[in-house]
Amino acid sequence: MLKVTFTLLSVIVAVALGQPGCGPDEYMCSDGICIPANWECDRWDDCADGSDEVNCACEHRCPDGKCIEENWICDGWTDCSDGWDEANCTCDFQCPDGRCIPSHWVCDGWNDCSDSWDTVDEQDCPCPGETVKCPNVNKCIPIWQWCDADGIWDCPEGTDQANCTMPSHSMKKSNTFTHHDDESLNKLTKEDQAQRKRLNQMYRRFNSQ
Ligand SMILES: [Ca+2]
Numbered sequence: 001m002l003k004v005t006f007t008l009l010s011v012i013v014a015v016a017l018g019q020p021g022c023g024p025d026e027y028m029c030s031d032g033i034c035i036p037a038n039w040e041c042d043r044w045d046d047c048a049d050g051s052d053e054v055n056c057a058c059e060h061r062c063p064d065g066k067c068i069e070e071n072w073i074c075d076g077w078t079d080c081s082d083g084w085d086e087a088n089c090t091c092d093f094q095c096p097d098g099r100c101i102p103s104h105w106v107c108d109g110w111n112d113c114s115d116s117w118d119t120v121d122e123q124d125c126p127c128p129g130e131t132v133k134c135p136n137v138n139k140c141i142p143i144w145q146w147c148d149a150d151g152i153w154d155c156p157e158g159t160d161q162a163n164c165t166m167p168s169h170s171m172k173k174s175n176t177f178t179h180h181d182d183e184s185l186n187k188l189t190k191e192d193q194a195q196r197k198r199l200n201q202m203y204r205r206f207n208s209q
């Protein structure tokens with residue numbers, strides 16, 4: 001009991017004396033967490049409550065108080081919580097969901113509109129390397145799926161197998177061309193997209209240092 005009381009007393013004294021505090025090259029967040037001093041006012045929320053970015057000079061401030069870089073405005077990424085930085089932009093390409101994206105994001109292999117509008121399924125995009133386009137639809141399949149020996153339908157209506165020199169009885173519909181497969185594709189795309197955003201943020205951060 002005596003030991004517990006002493007330990008508790010030591011903690012109270014340490015806090016009262018400001019120990020442990022932050023080092024000379026550190027900044028203390030309002031919750032007491034220390035971060036590197038040069039993370040203060042660097043346009044990134046490093047403290048849990050964003051206190052390192054509150055009292056900073058700022059050229060472009062979101063209505064929510066967040067400070068953003070000039071080139072974050074109308075860059076296709078929503079940086080302000082209310083989308084202020086992406087409102088009233090001249091739009092190269094507007095997704096049906098209202099999002100504005102730069103023209104070089106269309107047909108770049110990333111799903112940027114919520115309904116995949118900017119991808120090969122919707123736009124007349126060229127198919128990337130090692131893939132070919134299905135006749136009359138915007139769908140790319142790997143070259144090896146074109147006229148494959150098993151006769152599997154990879155394009156809608158089996159158009160990838162329609163003019164191949166093989167017996168018609170070997171034609172069979174692929175069980176891979178299903179909604180289930182489309183869903184797993186979408187799931188992968190969302191993960192890729194999250195990864196893209198993270199990389200984009202890291203890129204910005206390194207370039208702003
Ligand atoms: Ca910061």
Ligand SMILES: [Ca+2]
Nearest residue numbers: 072077079085
């Ligand atoms: Ca933005």
Ligand SMILES: [Ca+2]
Nearest residue numbers: 105110112118
């Ligand atoms: Ca895209």
Ligand SMILES: [Ca+2]
Nearest residue numbers: 145148152154
């Ligand atoms: Ca095929």
